[in-house]
Amino acid sequence: MDPVPDVAAWYRTHGPMVLRRCRALLKDEELARDAMQEVFVQVVRRGQRLHDTAPSSLLYRMATNTCLNVLRTRRRHPEHPDDDLLLRLATFDDAEERTVARTLLDRLFAREQPSTAVMAVLHYVDGLTLEETAQEVGLSVSGVRKRLRTLRAHLDGLEDAA
16 A cells, blocks of 8 residues: 655645646635645545655646646636626737637637646647656556647637638
């Protein structure tokens, strides 16, 4: 049986990295701190099922998934009716670009598995190589390449239809 991870040590060592990741994805200090805490709550809950071999990679992936879930939840269930609109407005410079981009992304990712969004963020936003992305999501390089190629084809199809 694997030993339970030393959550306090992981928090001291990797907490700043997790918080930076959450800040980068959420662009909101309070949400980022909440998401970071949620990552470590998950570590406590999962306890013995986690392996101590590569905690930074595990925590980075957990932070990415947690933040993407926060963004999805905020989009689906804004605290105030105008929050969803404000979230959209905060991410782009031009109002027309914001509207077109948000609609395009919503349509694009509605057709994909949630892990495809994680792969896209890791590869295109964070700049990880295909190999690094594959390692983070637990797929083969060819699997990641195929998913991203399919995503790109769906995007091209949506752009042509727009």
